[in-house]
Amino acid sequence: MIAEIDVPSHTQALALAYPEFFCETAHLDGLAPCTGIQKGVKKRYLVCPAKEPMYKFYDAVIKELVAIFPSKDIHLGGDEAPTTPWESCPSCAKQRKELSLTDAKQHMAYFLGRMAELVKANGREPLFWYELDDSLYREGETVFAWYAQCSDDAVVAA
Numbered sequence: 001m002i003a004e005i006d007v008p009s010h011t012q013a014l015a016l017a018y019p020e021f022f023c024e025t026a027h028l029d030g031l032a033p034c035t036g037i038q039k040g041v042k043k044r045y046l047v048c049p050a051k052e053p054m055y056k057f058y059d060a061v062i063k064e065l066v067a068i069f070p071s072k073d074i075h076l077g078g079d080e081a082p083t084t085p086w087e088s089c090p091s092c093a094k095q096r097k098e099l100s101l102t103d104a105k106q107h108m109a110y111f112l113g114r115m116a117e118l119v120k121a122n123g124r125e126p127l128f129w130y131e132l133d134d135s136l137y138r139e140g141e142t143v144f145a146w147y148a149q150c151s152d153d154a155v156v157a158a
């Protein structure tokens, strides 16, 4: 059994509990504490990669998973996360500038890499859903094709 925490999207319940982990542009009114797509809510809620306390929170979550699940892997998700909120968030823009990231796609690669390092620092290997963009992952990382159309691309990327 492999534990999965899906980041940076699929975080509606987290958005209600810890709105400070989200972009300034996130509008959280009317959200229900469920995962997936909430009927009538068109936006995706992504944690803000510029909010440092969010990484501390996820480090604590990973430590808890390590204590519960013996698997050598922890799945970080990474799927279904359009970066629209990051493109208009002042904190994200400031961080992109500080890190010399040219766009939100590079920001996603930075964020996923940082989350992967949290998993590795806790003695486990990170897994991801494959999102049709090789630049999001680092060499040697394991990705899973989660719908049939992208399977060939995932094999080529591997």
Ligand SMILES: [Zn+2]
Binding pocket: 022, 023, 024, 047, 048, 049, 050, 085, 086, 089, 090, 091, 092
């Ligand atoms: Zn942000």
